[in-house]
Amino acid sequence: MYAIWLLIAHCVAAQTRAPGNSLSDSAQIQLHTYLEDASEAMHEGNNAAAEEDLRRALKIDPHSPAALNNLGIVLARMGRPAEAIPLYEDALKLHPDDASTKRNLAIAYFKAQRYLPAWRLLRPMATTYPTDFQILDLAGLSLFALDRYPEAAGYLERANHVEPSDLETLDMLGKAYLRMKDYKKLTSVFARIMQVNPNSASAHVMMGMAYDQMSNRLEAIKEYQAAVEADPNFMGVHSGLGFEYWREGENELAEKEFRMELQRFPSDPVSNCILGQILLDKSQPAEAEPHFRAALGVNPRYAEALFGLGKTELALQSPQAAVEPLRKAIQIDPDYFEAHFVLGTVLRQLGKAPEAANEQKIALDIQEKRRAAAIKRNENQ
Numbered sequence: 001m002y003a004i005w006l007l008i009a010h011c012v013a014a015q016t017r018a019p020g021n022s023l024s025d026s027a028q029i030q031l032h033t034y035l036e037d038a039s040e041a042m043h044e045g046n047n048a049a050a051e052e053d054l055r056r057a058l059k060i061d062p063h064s065p066a067a068l069n070n071l072g073i074v075l076a077r078m079g080r081p082a083e084a085i086p087l088y089e090d091a092l093k094l095h096p097d098d099a100s101t102k103r104n105l106a107i108a109y110f111k112a113q114r115y116l117p118a119w120r121l122l123r124p125m126a127t128t129y130p131t132d133f134q135i136l137d138l139a140g141l142s143l144f145a146l147d148r149y150p151e152a153a154g155y156l157e158r159a160n161h162v163e164p165s166d167l168e169t170l171d172m173l174g175k176a177y178l179r180m181k182d183y184k185k186l187t188s189v190f191a192r193i194m195q196v197n198p199n200s201a202s203a204h205v206m207m208g209m210a211y212d213q214m215s216n217r218l219e220a221i222k223e224y225q226a227a228v229e230a231d232p233n234f235m236g237v238h239s240g241l242g243f244e245y246w247r248e249g250e251n252e253l254a255e256k257e258f259r260m261e262l263q264r265f266p267s268d269p270v271s272n273c274i275l276g277q278i279l280l281d282k283s284q285p286a287e288a289e290p291h292f293r294a295a296l297g298v299n300p301r302y303a304e305a306l307f308g309l310g311k312t313e314l315a316l317q318s319p320q321a322a323v324e325p326l327r328k329a330i331q332i333d334p335d336y337f338e339a340h341f342v343l344g345t346v347l348r349q350l351g352k353a354p355e356a357a358n359e360q361k362i363a364l365d366i367q368e369k370r371r372a373a374a375i376k377r378n379e380n381q
Contacts, residue, residue: 023061031060031067038070050074065091069101072108081111099125103135110138115145126155133162137169140176149176153185165196174206183210201231208240220244233264239271251278269295273305280308285315303332307339314342319349337366 023031038053054071057064068091072084088105095101102121109118122139129135140155156173163169170193177186186206193203204227211220224241227234242257258275261268276291289312295305310326313319326343329336344360347353 027060031057031064034060035064035066035070038067038074042070042074047074047078051078063090063094065094065098065101068094069104072104076104076108076111081108084108085112085114099128106135106138110142113145115142118142119146126158130158131162133159133166136162137166140169141172144172144176147179149179152176153180160192164192167193167196167200167202170196171202171206174203178206178210178213181213183214186210199230201227201234201237204230205234205236205240208244212244217244217248221248232260235265235268236261238264239268242271243274246274246278251281254278267294267298269298269302269305273302273308276305276308276312280312280315283315285312288312289316301328301332303329303336303339306332307336307342310339310346311342314346314349319346322346323350335366337363337370340366 034053034057038050038057041047041050041053051071051074054067054074057067058071061067068087072087072091075081075084075087085105085108088101088108091101092098092105102125106118106121106125109115109121119139119142122135122142125132125135126139136155136159140152140159143149143152143155153173153176156169156176159169160166160173170189174186174189174193177183177189187210190203190207193200197203204223208220208223208227211217211223221241221244224237224244227237228241231237238257238261242254242261245251245257246254255275255278258271258278261271262275265271272291272295276288276295279285279288279291289309292305292309292312295302296309299305306325306329310322310329313322313325323343323346326339326346329339330343333339340359341363344356344358344363347356347359
């Protein structure tokens with residue numbers, strides 16, 4: 001997708017010199033040669049050779065817009081967008097109104113996960129080029145990354161209007177509506193995806209998540225089952241289905257799904273954590289422990305996995321080893337009353353009766369506050 005921008009940046013920049021910057025005839029010839037060689041290397045996909053030629057060009061003329069822009073493109077292609085950013089910024093200082101440089105800089109910001117500056121560049125461009133799919137799409141994606149979901153949905157809808165069959169845009173649009181809990185619009189996106197690809201596992205997973213949020217687990221199970229049928233290797237289909245089975249108390253079915261997910265994605269933290277809980281409930285703590293540790297290897301602040309590991313160590317007759325994960329779980333979520341209660345049990349086994357009593361009192365106080373809040377909510381309904 002960079003080929004068009006490469007030609008625009010090169011042609012415009014090659015014809016324009018920075019004000020007050022003069023070179024000898026021989027230097028100009030050498031500069032032109034390096035730029036032409038770099039352009040050819042870029043078209044051939046030889047990024048390393050292009051980088052070398054462009055850096056030589058910049059030694060001759062550090063303010064060459066062509067060299068700055070094209071080196072930025074090369075570095076972005078090589079997965080080094082952060083290095084490309086200052087080059088584009090320098091090129092933009094020389095020609096502040098150059099549309100190609102602005103576009104390239106916005107893309108580099110986005111790829112470097114600098115979403116706010118990307119959005120600031122893209123916003124006026126989306127007005128200037130109201131039917132440019134890529135600008136609209138990147139604007140929407142940048143806003144999504146900034147957790148500005150209603151605004152993101154607006155740009156993604158515009159991008160979808162330009163390219164109705166682009167599934168990635170539809171997928172992100174659906175996720176934006178899912179985050180907004182706008183299930184009516186999410187259903188509309190689902191219908192559009194089904195028109196483009198009736199076997200979209202991603203769309204079925206999205207609808208499964210929506211039904212789960214609406215506490216309609218039977219419909220959620222149907223959607224996850226459809227996702228499995230569409231693509232059993234799609235990330236999250238088995239863990240999503242397993243989660244719904246687990247919530248319904250169908251632990252055998254859930255265990256089967258989580259194991260299938262972990263066959264394909266062994267580091268999935270949710271599958272590991274819930275499978276660990278299922279095994280612990282089956283009085284298999286030795287089998288549960290590695291799953292909790294695997295979940296924490298991905299997310300050390302996964303409170304449920306820390307709690308599960310603490311319970312596992314207690315079940316393995318290692319109360320001292322249980323203390324640290326339980327305390328960490330409480331540090332992450334001070335209202336985690338189950339963790340307080342189990343920590344109280346652990347401390348009692350370690351002969352720390354006063355601390356144990358305090359932890360279990362905290363657990364009971366949290367439960368009582370929740371019970372009172374629930375009663376108040378029911379009274380106000």
